[in-house]
Amino acid sequence: MAELGTYLDKRDFGQTPEPSEAGHPSGVGLRYSIQNHRATRLHWDLRLEWEGVLLSWAITRGPSFDPSEKRLAVRTEDHPLSYLGFEGEIPEGNYGAGTVMLWDIGWWQPLDPVARGLKKGHLHLRLHGRRMTGDWNLILMKGRKSGDDKRQNWLMIKGDDEAAGQRDPVARYKRSVSTGRTFAEIKSEAAPKTPALTGKLPRLAKPQLATLVEDLADPGAYWHELKLDGYRAMVALGKGGPRVYTRSGLDWTDKFSSLVPAFEDVSCDAALIDGEIVAGAGMQGFSALQDAIKAGGPFSFVAFDLLSLAGTDLTDKPLTERRKALEKLMKPVPPMGALQVSPVIEGDPAETFGMVCESGGEGLIAKRRDGHYRTGRGKDWLKIKCRRRAEFVIVGWQPSSSRARPFASLALAAHEGDKLTYVGKVGTGFDEAKMDEIATRMKPLARKSATVEAPASETAGVRWLSPSLVAEIDYAEITAQGRLRHAVFLDLREDKPAREVRVEREVAMSDDAEKIAGIAVSSADRVIFDKSKLTKGDVARYYEAIAPAMLEETADRPLSLLRLPEGLEGERFFQKHPGKGFPDALKIVEITEKDGDAEPYAYVTDAAGLVGAVQMGTIEFHIWGARRDRLDRPDRLVFDLDPDEGLKFAEVKSAAFDLRDRLADLGLESWAMLSGGKGIHVVVPLRRTVGWDTAKLFCRGVASLIAEAEPMRFLSEMSKAKRKNKIFIDWLRNERGSTAIAPFSLRARPGAGVAMPIAWDALGGVRKANATSTKQALEHGWQGVDRPAPQTLGASVTEALERAFAALNDHD
Structure with missing residues (x-):
């Protein structure tokens, strides 16, 4: 205990109640x-467990959640681990005489290497306390030490994160986090004050x-949340609570006892909250949770549903209403703390799903927005996994x-119907300690006969267990023969009895989804266009x-897709690069970008791709001017006539x-298309004889020629300021x-x-650019549209353009 020499030398343990023993690492x-210490001067003592001791700083004015506030934190002697939860009165005449209140307690997470941070004078950390949460910085004030050379002056500064900007904790918290007592009550050795909920549990x-399911759900009808890697838990608040129950109804309050006090921040008489318990303080994964259970923490509870509140059953309310009630209930809880609300992924979930999978996450859960809470398995809640994992x-x-x-390996099974079905073996994923634990627990379960039917060729020599x-x-995957492929052991599960373990196979996202062009279209009855009453199914059928x-x-052109996963009123975005979760009917071509990297682009060849x-969530399809077999050679030119808002459509026509006519003078024939917005596209089919630079230069020349000839009608620059009329x-x-x-x-x-x-001879009779409905489009198709054969953008065309410019200049 040489590192605690200063602490021990300063104290007479026959006089002070402070602990003398070293304590044990977690x-x-x-x-x-953090201990609030009313000594000669009121201050707050920060304690961080590190290498068998508590690194300590005295914060003179207490911590602040304002990132612009810099609070002086004086480094003091290391304290023993046993000091972590100390609360009491240090008698007069002793070092640090005064009242010590346990003001906050929890876990902390280094965000940078601690040894380097102490040496350089900058500790970057995250606190997972009952009151203090989020990112913090401890920064050494260079050249500013107190009279004692060993006492360094540091600054404690809040990071600018979700937890920043909360109410001043010094003013907010005046009682012990563990006993609920004030300074006076601690000094008088009053009994702890435990908050009691009065409502019926x-x-x-x-x-x-x-x-x-196989695919992501329709985000207009469902929202998505992260699939968590922990234990499903129901938390009951009320008289005699909180109580923590597993998915199968086991009372595991004792196992998660270090998490229970955090529910004191939830202000209600009674509630039943559905959620997931995961390993806390930055620990990740199911194995980390198993280790945390053995050590008594750290834990976090992620709430995602509210089944009852103050005696009122909410299960018949739609999910959106239950969510609002949950968020209101959890609002007093400190952000980034031990209690959190599962974030909802609005809009398109595909990008998030891709990132989750790339980072090794579990996947996503899709929940029907208007769904009621129904026990058991159904399709109001769907899970989409990055990887397969099951019990x-x-x-x-x-x-x-x-x-x-x-x-060497373990034989595995799961229930299908009323019987256990053999699914194969797992022989990897064990460390030495885990193998010893499993062997010990298997010993009393030995039996002579098998409880499953399994081929003798696969199970020769297996020792059977109950x-x-x-x-x-x-x-x-599960093979066609019903065997696990590439199985890896993760851990034992205590929260789910063997009788409830069932074989789980992926199903189509919705068996009752409408099949259109062979594609299962979910939420086909959801209205996309209110005025015309077009549903998602109508769009797909169109x-x-x-x-x-x-x-x-x-067909065969790289696409940009305008996606509106929540409908016209929700988020919209262009997507060039399809990601994980896109249907196979949308085909992929790799295209080398300007920076030399290859990126995936979608293209379609049939109706299934469009659907x-x-x-x-796609509404609009935008196409390249080249096909995927010759991406360097455009086969069409497009001139988009984009009018100022004040112009009438007659002027656009x-x-x-x-x-x-101008293109015809240059030797090029064209066809027209109503844009569906407010303009008209004029399209010139090309033979694939020139590259993009030539095509672009020619089109710029045509636009400039027309704009220079009639500057009061046209412009060729993309300038809103100059576009008036x-x-x-x-x-x-x-x-x-580029796409059109x-x-x-x-x-x-x-x-x-x-x-x-639109045919040129029919264009004159059209009243607006968005005049065509889906019904009319299906009735007319290409009828009457004379699309010219592909033409060459050769010397005769470019020379004609040059002559036109010369004639214009001569006229000027």
């Missing part, structure tokens, strides 16, 4: 506390369970040829029906005719990677207009 997380409910019953073990290993132990297993016409121009994109000839769509709306694509605007090809 073995899992790093503990932390809610009856435990069986949990709602999620069905394993299996250990029914036997295979002896090992190595004396160092008590067994089906009691449950293991958590990671695996690649694209299935229009596919033969649409694919003539759209698959709709299932992911007139401009389209003028542009058609003019039409912008957008030629920028003719460069590599696909023919027959719906537009994500009220009215559900379609980008509709």
Whole structure:
């Protein structure tokens, strides 16, 4: 205890109640506390467990949640671990005489190496206390030491995070975090004050369970949350509570006793909260949770549903209402603390799912927004896993040829119907200590006969067990023969009895989903366009029906998809690069970007591809000007006539005719398309003889020629300020990677207009650019539209453009 020499030398343990023993490390997380010390001067003592002692600082004015506040923290002597929870009166005449209140307690997490931080004078840490949460910095004030050379002056500064900006903790917390006593009550040795809930403790409910599915759910009908890696738990608050129950109804309050006090911050008489207990203080994974259970913490509780509140049953309320009630209930709880609310992933979940999987996470849970809370497994809650993981019953073990290993592998099974079904073996994932533990627990379960039917060729030499132990297993898939492939042992599970372990197979996201072009379209009855009453199913059926016409121009081109996963009123975004979770019907082509990196792009070849994109929330399809077999050679030019808001559509039509005639003068024929918005596209089919630079330069030249000829009508610069009463000839769509709306694509605007090809002789009779409905598009298709054969952008065309510019200059 040489490192505690200063602490011991300063105290007479016959006089002070302070602990003299060293204490024991937690073995899992790093503990932390703050003691409010009313001595000669009131201050707050920060204690951080590190290498067998408590690193200590005296914060003279107490901590602040304001990141702009810098609070002086004087480094003091290291304290023993046993001091962590000390509270009491230090008598007069002793070092530090005065009253010590345990003001906060919990766990802490280094965000940078501690040894380096102490040496350099900057500790970056995260606190997981009852009161102090989030990121903090301890920074040494260089050259500013107190009279004692060993006492260093540091600054304690709050990080700018979700926990920043809370109410001043010094003013807010005046009582002990452990006993509820004031300074005066501690000094007088009054009995601890335990807050008592008065409401009736809610009856435990069986949990709602999620069905394993293949794909992400429709985000308009469902929201997504992270799938957590812990123990499902119901927490009952009320008289005699809190009580913590496992998914199967076991009372595990004692196992999670260090978490229970955190529920004192939840202000209510009674409640039943559904959630998940995970390893806390930055610890990750199911194995970390097992270690935390053995060590008594750290834990965190992530709440995701509220079943009852103050005696009122909420299970018949839609999820959205239950969520609002939960958020209101949990509002007083410190952010980034031991109690949290599961974040909802609004909008498109595909990107989040990809990031979760890349970082080694579990996956996502999809929950129907209007769903009621229903016990048991159903399709209002769905789970989409990055990797397969499930519980299996250990029914036997295979002896090992190595004396160092008590067994070679474990035989596994799960219930299908009324009987146990053999699913194979697991022989990896064990460390020495875990193998010894499993061997000890298997010994009293030995039996002579098997409890499952299994081929003798697979189970020769297996020593059978009564089906009691449950293991958590990671695996690649269940084969057609019903065997686990690439199984890895994770840990034993105590919260789920063997009789409840069942074989779980992925199912289609919704067996009752409407099949359109062979694609299961979820929430097909959800209205996308209110005015025209078009549902998601209507949109999918439209694209299935229009596919033969649409694919003539759209097939095999890289796409940008305008996705509105929550409908017209929700978030919208363009997506060029499809990620994990996209349907197989959307095909992928790798394209090298300007920076040299290859990125995936989607393309379609059939109706299933179009409908698959709709299932992911796509409304608009935007296409490249080249096909995937010759990405360096455009096969179409597009001039987008984009009018100022004040212009009438008649002027846009007139401009389209003028542009058609100007192109014809240059030797190029074109066809027209109503954009479905407010403009017109003029399209020139090309033979694939020139590259993007040539195409772009030519289109810029055409736009400039027209704008210079009639500057009061047109402009060729993308300038909102100069567009007043003019039409912008957008030629920028003719460069590599740029896109234009696909023919027959719906537009994500009220009215559900379609980008509709139109015959030149019919254009004059059209009243607006978004005049075409899906029904009209299906009736007319390409009817009457004379699409010219592909033309060459050769010398005769460029020379004609040069002559036109010369004539314009001569006229000037």
